[in-house]
Amino acid sequence: MMNNKQKILYGAFFLTLLVLPFVLNSRWESVATTFLIYSAVALSQDIVLGRAGMFDMGHAIFFGLGAYSTAILNTVYGVPILLTIPVAIILPLVFGIVLAAPIVHLRGDYLLVTTIGFNIVFTQALKNNVFGLTGGPNGIFGIAAPSLFGYSLSSQTAIYFMAFFLLLLTLFIIRNLETSKIGRALHYINEDSLASECVGINTRFYRLYSFGLSAAIAGLAGVVFAVQFSAVSPEAFNFMQSVLFFTIVLVGGPSSIEGVLLGTFFMFVLPEMFRQFAEARYLVFGIAMILIMIWRPRGIWPAKFGRIPKYFFKD
Amino acid sequence: MDIFLQQLVNGLTIGSIYALVALGYTMVYGVLKLINFAHGDLVALSAYIGLVIMMQLIGVVSSKAVIIVAVFIFTAIIISIFGVLLERMAYRPLRKAPRLSAVVSALGASLLIENGIMLIWGPMPKIFPASIVPNINWNVGGVYISLMQLLVLVISLILMIVLYFFVNQTKLGAAMRASAIDQDAARLMGINVDKIIMTTFIIGSSLGSVGGLFIGMYYRGIYFNMGWIYGLNAFVAAIIGGIGNIPGAMLGGMLLGVFNAFISGYLSSSWALALTYVLLIVIMIFRPTGILGERVAEKV
Numbered sequence: 001m002m003n004n005k006q007k008i009l010y011g012a013f014f015l016t017l018l019v020l021p022f023v024l025n026s027r028w029e030s031v032a033t034t035f036l037i038y039s040a041v042a043l044s045q046d047i048v049l050g051r052a053g054m055f056d057m058g059h060a061i062f063f064g065l066g067a068y069s070t071a072i073l074n075t076v077y078g079v080p081i082l083l084t085i086p087v088a089i090i091l092p093l094v095f096g097i098v099l100a101a102p103i104v105h106l107r108g109d110y111l112l113v114t115t116i117g118f119n120i121v122f123t124q125a126l127k128n129n130v131f132g133l134t135g136g137p138n139g140i141f142g143i144a145a146p147s148l149f150g151y152s153l154s155s156q157t158a159i160y161f162m163a164f165f166l167l168l169l170t171l172f173i174i175r176n177l178e179t180s181k182i183g184r185a186l187h188y189i190n191e192d193s194l195a196s197e198c199v200g201i202n203t204r205f206y207r208l209y210s211f212g213l214s215a216a217i218a219g220l221a222g223v224v225f226a227v228q229f230s231a232v233s234p235e236a237f238n239f240m241q242s243v244l245f246f247t248i249v250l251v252g253g254p255s256s257i258e259g260v261l262l263g264t265f266f267m268f269v270l271p272e273m274f275r276q277f278a279e280a281r282y283l284v285f286g287i288a289m290i291l292i293m294i295w296r297p298r299g300i301w302p303a304k305f306g307r308i309p310k311y312f313f314k315d
Numbered sequence: 316m317d318i319f320l321q322q323l324v325n326g327l328t329i330g331s332i333y334a335l336v337a338l339g340y341t342m343v344y345g346v347l348k349l350i351n352f353a354h355g356d357l358v359a360l361s362a363y364i365g366l367v368i369m370m371q372l373i374g375v376v377s378s379k380a381v382i383i384v385a386v387f388i389f390t391a392i393i394i395s396i397f398g399v400l401l402e403r404m405a406y407r408p409l410r411k412a413p414r415l416s417a418v419v420s421a422l423g424a425s426l427l428i429e430n431g432i433m434l435i436w437g438p439m440p441k442i443f444p445a446s447i448v449p450n451i452n453w454n455v456g457g458v459y460i461s462l463m464q465l466l467v468l469v470i471s472l473i474l475m476i477v478l479y480f481f482v483n484q485t486k487l488g489a490a491m492r493a494s495a496i497d498q499d500a501a502r503l504m505g506i507n508v509d510k511i512i513m514t515t516f517i518i519g520s521s522l523g524s525v526g527g528l529f530i531g532m533y534y535r536g537i538y539f540n541m542g543w544i545y546g547l548n549a550f551v552a553a554i555i556g557g558i559g560n561i562p563g564a565m566l567g568g569m570l571l572g573v574f575n576a577f578i579s580g581y582l583s584s585s586w587a588l589a590l591t592y593v594l595l596i597v598i599m600i601f602r603p604t605g606i607l608g609e610r611v612a613e614k615v
Contacts, residue, residue, distance in 0.1 A: 055415065102600045108414060109350060113554055114599040116547070117592040124589035243422060250419045283430040289423025290405045297412035 009258075017167075021160045029156050031272050033228055036163035037221050039264045040170040042248040043257065044217035047174070049246065050254030050303075051183065052210040053190030055108050058115030059245045061099075061122045062092040062215035064237025066222025068126070071140040071232045072133050081146035081227060088223045089216045096215025097208050104207040119239045126234040139233030143226050163224050170217055174257060177213075186210055187255075244268070251292055253299025262301050317457040322580040323573060328464045328533065330572020331471035335526035336549035337556070337564040338478065339519030345495040345559040346515050348414070352421040353401055355546015356428035357394055357520055361527030362537040363436055365390040366443060379447060390528055391521040397428075398520030399513055407509075425542070433539040440538040443531045467529050474522060475565050481518075482561055491515060495559065548575075551595045557608025566607060 020032050045059040066088040073079040073087060103114050129136040145154030146162075153162065177183040185206045188196040197203050226232050244267060252263020267285075274281040292300065336358050343351040365386050372382045405424045409417040451462040482488035493501040494511045502508050530545060531537045552571040556563025574594060578587045598605065 049415075055418075106599065106603055109344075109348075109558075110599060110603045112350070112418075113550075114596055117551075117595040117599070120547075120592045121589045121596070124586070124592075128585050128589070247419055247422060250415050254415075280430070280434060282426055283434060286423045286425070286427030286430065289426065290420045293412070293416045293420040293423070294408045297409060297416040 013261075017164055021157045026156055029160055030228070031269060033156070033160045033163045034225075035264060035269050036160070036167045037225050037228065038245075038248070038268050039261055040163075040166050040221040041218050042245050042252075042260050042264050043167075043170050043174055044214040044221070045245045046249045046255060046260050047177070047186075047210050047214040047217075049249050050256070050260075051177075051186045051190060052207055053186075053193075054104065054207060054210070055112035056115050056211075057112050057246050058117075058119035058122075058239075058242050059214070059218060060237040060239070060241040061119050062096055062218035063222045063225070063241075063245075064122065064126070064232075064234075065092040065095055065215075066219030067226040067232045067237070068134060068140070068222070069219070070223045070226045071143050074143050075140055076133065081144060081223070082148065085220065085223055088219045090219075092215040092219030092222070093212045096211045100208055100211035104204060104211070116239060116242075119237075119242050123234045123238045126237070134234075137234060139231060139236075141231045143230045143232070145230070146227060159224070159228050162227065166221055166224050169220075171257065173213075173217065182206065182209060190255075247289065251289065251299060253302040256299065256301050256303035259299045259301035259303065263299070266300065318580060320456075320458045322576040324458055324460055324464065325580075326573035326576030327569060328467050328572070329575065330552075330569040331468055332526050332529045332533070332568075333545075333549045333552045333572050334565045334568025335471055335474065335522045335529070336545060337553040337568045338475075338561065339523040340546075340550050341553040341556070341558055341561060341564040342491075342515050342519045344553070345561075346491065346498075346512050347406065347410075347417075349406065349417050349421065350550070351406075351519075352418070352546070353405070353424035353428055354519065354523055355544075355549065356425045356432070356542035357397055357401070358523045358527040358530070358545055358549075359537070359539065359542035360397065360428055360432055361390050361394045361524035362531035362541075363432055363441065363539075364393055365524070365528045365531060366441055366537070369444065369447065373444065373447075379449070383447065387525060387528060391524045394520045394524035394527075395517040398516040398523075402512060402516045407512075429540055429542060436539065438539060440536045443535045443537070445535070448532060463533055467533060470525070471529075474525065478518070478522070479561065487511075487514065548591065551591060554595065554605055555598055557605025560605065560607050563605055563607035567605065570606075 017032075017036070021029050024032060041059065041063050044062075045056065048054050048056045048059070069088040069091050070081060070084040073084040074081055099118055103111055106114065126134045126139075127137045134140070145152050147153060153159065177186075185196070185201050188199075188201060189203050189206060193203050225236070229236075248263040248267045249260055250263075251266060252261070253259025271281055271285060274284075277284075296302070336354070339354045339357075340351060343349060343354070368389050369382060369386050372385060376382050376385070401424055405420045406417060409420055448463045448466060452459050453461075482491060490501065490506045490511050491514065493504065493506055494508050498508050501511075526545075526549070530541070548571065549568065552567040553564045554567070555570060556565070556567025571591065571594075575587055575591060578584075578590050582590075602608075
């Protein structure tokens with residue numbers, strides 16, 4: 001499983017995350033919370049993109065579906081936040097499977113384009129106030145804070161720890177996925193889908209499974225996102241947001257947990273640090289994305305699989 | 316009936332602009348199998364550069380026709396240089412890398428160009444000068460056609476016919492088609508594939524620059540991030556026709572333009588964008604290779 005180096009690394013990482021909310025000011029605590037949420041979403045995107053090898057560029061849909069489920073149930077029907085969680089997980093899960101079902105057989109770029117299409121239709125539907133529930137271009141405001149046994153969890157630190165718990169849960173699921181039959185099947189499908197079909201792996205089932213699982217995690221992350229900002233708007237789940245998650249995974253390193261976490265830091269926290277340079281930072285980011293891909297085409301922290309001799313790899 | 320014909324004319328006008336931009340996507344996809352996400356931003360950049368050149372010339376040259384021709388030629392040259400640089404810097408080093416790395420590099424290039432435009436010209440929209448193309452309208456049986464629309468239609472049509480013959484009748488065109496089918500085999504036949512890819516970027520960028528200038532002159536308002544939406548629409552057009560297929564991109568652009576115009580004219584403009592992508596999804600589900608694309612068996 002984990003070697004000593006990894007144990008120390010993860011130990012230090014979790015310890016830092018535990019201490020962070022007590023040393024950061026409120027702006028950076030909010031950035032750290034968003035970092036945790038985005039990490040969870042990026043890790044869930046990685047299940048489809050990195051592990052199953054399907055080019056999904058519409059992951060913000062599922063993140064948004066979770067957030068909007070919570071927002072609508074809470075503000076329109078007055079359901080407490082914690083009780084909205086099952087809906088915010090199941091709805092994206094069902095959507096993930098239903099949307100993916102007709103398209104999972106498509107080859108790389110075709111799937112990418114279709115998921116872009118889904119995402120644009122999704123945001124346009126939100127903007128046009130579909131069913132009169134989504135609140136139009138401004139979104140929904142005034143989402144209540146969750147309460148547990150009568151205590152209101154409205155402080156920034158409480159929300160930070162909710163996001164922390166979300167990330168732990170996501171890491172636990174992915175850790176299990178990696179060492180399970182399903183994870184191995186996905187890895188095999190990614191390497192060679194035809195060969196995996198020939199040895200009897202039901203590629204369609206596992207592809208839909210990966211879509212469902214990743215949509216469910218993203219939906220849960222959406223709940224925490226809605227609580228953190230106590231508002232949701234279409235802009236937070238548009239196509240550019242999907243591009244961000246897509247880029248996080250590829251810049252960090254597909255199917256590498258450490259890589260995706262680093263990618264989230266690089267693509268989300270660093271731009272926040274350079275806020276004073278306003279727009280110029282994205283220019284620099286564009287250059288950085290190109291350079292990283294040239295120097296490290298498999299990501300900053302690429303995944304390593306077992307002890308396979310080097311000569312087995314195609315260049 | 317008048318509304319129908321009027322929307323058809325409007326649709327064909329914007330459709331031929333889409334088609335010009337779509338050609339850039341489809342040609343690059345043909346040779347590199349890469350979605351060139353930065354192409355839309357090159358189109359936006361061409362509108363800004365064209366505007367700068369136009370403002371410089373307006374005081375010096377009196378003939379409007381000369382100004383327009385000069386703007387088109389100089390912008391096409393400058394944007395081709397950008398296109399070649401883009402290929403050299405962002406795509407060539409990644410030709411042997413995993414497919415998705417090149418996609419991220421393209422997204423990075425897009426971010427770079429878009430924010431470069433904003434840093435130079437600012438976030439506010441720029442307006443093209445009025446009546447650089449004289450505002451003449453003809454009434455043909457109840458349908459109004461402006462000189463600008465006629466220019467867009469005729470110039471696009473001429474460019475597409477020239478491109479079609481270039482690709483199908485010339486030696487360079489044959490080399491281009493060969494490189495699209497199999498790069499290694501093309502190299503063995505003595506084709507300089509790097510040079511072909513460079514040519515593809517030059518042609519694609521020049522056509523895109525014409526599209527960008529048309530957007531500026533037809534709609535007049537240009538803004539720094541317009542590359543995304545025009546780029547995506549043009550890209551959808553390329554897919555509708557069958558990506559990698561040159562006549563397909565022309566047909567797809569026209570169809571998409573007309574489809575958009577009818578949706579905006581008869582239904583509602585707020586759903587036009589969503590319905591465009593519903594059309595894309597439907598085509599992807601039922602005929603992923605597009606209208607003119609050939610059925611390709613999966614490569615083993």
